Amino acid sequence: xxxxDEQAFAEYFRARRDTVxxxxxxxxxxxxxxxxxxxxxxxxxxxHWRKIREPRAMDAWVRKTLVRAVVDESRRPWxxxxxxxxxxxxxxxxxxxxxxxxxxxxxxxxxxxxxxVLVLRYLEGLDVAGTAAALGCSAGTVKxxxxxxxxxxxxxxxxxxxxxxxxx
Amino acid sequence: MAAAFRDAVSEAPDAGFxxxxxxxxxxxxxxxxxxxxxxxxxxxxxxLAGGVxxxxxxxxxxxxxxxxxAPAAPAQDSGSGARELGAPAPDLAREAVPSAPTPVGxxxxxxxxxxxxxxxxxxxxxxxxAALPALATAQEAPTTMICRQGGGREVHLxxxxxxxxxxxxxxxxxxxxxxxxxxxxxGWVVExxxxxxxxxxxxxxxxxxxxxxxxxxxxxxxxxxxxATHL
Numbered sequence: 001x002x003x004x005d006e007q008a009f010a011e012y013f014r015a016r017r018d019t020v021x022x023x024x025x026x027x028x029x030x031x032x033x034x035x036x037x038x039x040x041x042x043x044x045x046x047x048h049w050r051k052i053r054e055p056r057a058m059d060a061w062v063r064k065t066l067v068r069a070v071v072d073e074s075r076r077p078w079x080x081x082x083x084x085x086x087x088x089x090x091x092x093x094x095x096x097x098x099x100x101x102x103x104x105x106x107x108x109x110x111x112x113x114x115x116x117v118l119v120l121r122y123l124e125g126l127d128v129a130g131t132a133a134a135l136g137c138s139a140g141t142v143k144x145x146x147x148x149x150x151x152x153x154x155x156x157x158x159x160x161x162x163x164x165x166x167x168x
Numbered sequence: 169m170a171a172a173f174r175d176a177v178s179e180a181p182d183a184g185f186x187x188x189x190x191x192x193x194x195x196x197x198x199x200x201x202x203x204x205x206x207x208x209x210x211x212x213x214x215x216l217a218g219g220v221x222x223x224x225x226x227x228x229x230x231x232x233x234x235x236x237x238a239p240a241a242p243a244q245d246s247g248s249g250a251r252e253l254g255a256p257a258p259d260l261a262r263e264a265v266p267s268a269p270t271p272v273g274x275x276x277x278x279x280x281x282x283x284x285x286x287x288x289x290x291x292x293x294x295x296x297x298a299a300l301p302a303l304a305t306a307q308e309a310p311t312t313m314i315c316r317q318g319g320g321r322e323v324h325l326x327x328x329x330x331x332x333x334x335x336x337x338x339x340x341x342x343x344x345x346x347x348x349x350x351x352x353x354x355g356w357v358v359e360x361x362x363x364x365x366x367x368x369x370x371x372x373x374x375x376x377x378x379x380x381x382x383x384x385x386x387x388x389x390x391x392x393x394x395x396a397t398h399l
Contacts, residue, residue, distance in 0.1 A: 006191070013187045022177035035184040039193070042185075044310050046194040065310035068335075100176045123173040136335075136376045 001049055009049055012058060013042060020062060026119045027070040029108040037073075041065045063124070063134050071112045099160070106156040114149030117142055201290055275364035276399050278319025278342035289321040289340075292399075296323055296338050299394045300387055303327060309335050318345045321399075329383035333376040336383060340399050341368045357385045361396035369395045 001009065020041060024034035041062050045052070052061050107115050113135070120131045121142075131142045154161045276291055288308050297304040306325040319342035327336040341347040343366035356374040363369050371392040373382050384391075 009191075010187045013190065017183060018180065021183060022180060025177055025180070026173065031181050032184070038183075039185040039190060041310075042190045043193045043197065046190055047197065048310070061310060068310065099172070100178070103172055103176045119173070122170045123177070125170065 001046075005049055009046055012045075012055070016059070016062070017042070020066060023063070023119060023123060024066055024070065026104065026107060026123055027067065027112075027116060028073075029104055037066055037069055040069065060134065063120070064136070067116045067120070067134055071116055102157060102160060106153050109156055110149050110152045114145045114152060117145040118149045118153070121146060197286075200286070201288070275397070276321075276340075277365035278340075278367065279321050280319060285316040285318060285320040285322055287322045287324055289323055292321040292338060292340060293323045295395060295398050296325075296391075299398075300384070300391050302329070302384065302387075303336065306336065309337075318342055320345060327373070327383045332380045332383040334383040335372075335374050335376070337370075337372040337374075338395065339370045339372070340395075341370070343367045355382070357382045357388050359388045359392035361392045363396045363399040365399060367399060369399050371395070 017038070021031075021034055021038045024037040024041075025031055028034055028037060044065050045058065045062055048061070052058050107118070110118065116135060117131055120126045120134055121128075126134065128139045128142045128146075132139045135142070137145075150161075276295065279286065279289065279291075303325060306327045309324040309326040321340040323338045325336045327334055339347075340363065345367075347360070347368050347370065356372055358370065358372045360368055360370045369392060371388050373384055373388060375382050
């Protein structure tokens with residue numbers, strides 16, 4: 001890349017790094033792994049920078065790379081996720097922090113594809129079509145995955161989920 | 169709901185990487201791939217040369233093996249009917265040479281001297297392109313470099329097969345290493361084969377959308393078998 005491209009990449013990186021990290025965190029539930037995934041997505045973008053020039057296309061490209069990596073990783077045996085009935089106890093924290101923790105913990109128990117749909121729709125604010133494009137599936141699949149994901153969250157969080165939905 | 173999701177990530181720790189880190193890693197991968205591509209081209213040349221120059225014919229009774237030079241000129245219509253051993257070599261060779269190149273020499277085997285498995289291994293890519301030339305023009309698919317230790321090799325391609333598009337992955341797992349989990353994914357075509365080096369090769373094709381079929385689904389079993397002899 002020439003200097004102008006490096007400069008443009010640096011600006012894009014500055015603008016988008018935290019957003020990508022946050023999405024990665026809700027997708028995988030761990031800040032260290034989220035940083036790994038986010039950094040890798042930016043590295044991949046840097047390597048393909050000349051081919052992807054339009055900012056919206058860059059967002060979509062990074063999002064797709066990130067989601068695919070996290071979902072794929074969840075299938076690999078050395079990182080395969082296991083659901084557990086036990087939620088780690090959080091002692092001495094206020095209600096807001098407890099709510100945040102509960103949501104993140106609950107998301108980790110939702111199957112990876114459903115979790116990705118929920119994160120893209122509720123954190124990134126994508127509509128059904130945008131989510132379908134990011135995940136490479138149909139709108140119908142996104143709708144059913146959303147429904148199943150929310151049902152899974154409700155099964156874990158109980159009435160707290162309804163409180164969140166009303167608040168949101 | 170959206171507010172709850174935003175709130176859940178409102179207190180992020182400091183980022184563990186900077187733009188300089190990204191740039192450095194990108195350049196490191198670029199340098200490594202440029203070095204590896206030399207080996208990849210050499211491997212492909214050997215494989216292709218083997219496919220062109222050597223045909224191995226197994227006798228129908230399994231008792232005799234005949235080696236012959238493959239025809240350099242375009243083949244003529246050979247007609248029908250069984251041939252005896254010792255018949256003109258070009259015809260025998262044309263029948264015996266498989267659609268994919270014949271393996272020559274030792275299998276490629278595990279990658280060495282790498283800190284993490286390369287998700288776009290140039291040497292494996294050369295083998296894949298030689299075995300299924302329709303993939304030669306496929307672009308590398310977006311992947312991330314989650315560090316998986318070991319001697320594995322991977323290639324992930326964004327493929328187009330007529331109206332079908334999708335992600336095409338070839339993953340070689342070195343002997344003694346845990347294979348990737350790919351079975352059971354709905355809508356994917358997955359073929360696994362034990363390889364000549366004692367590892368495992370897994371070929372996976374998954375459609376980009378739910379509406380179409382799976383790209384190159386029909387070719388995957390033969391591709392997996394061919395790659396297994398090279399790896």
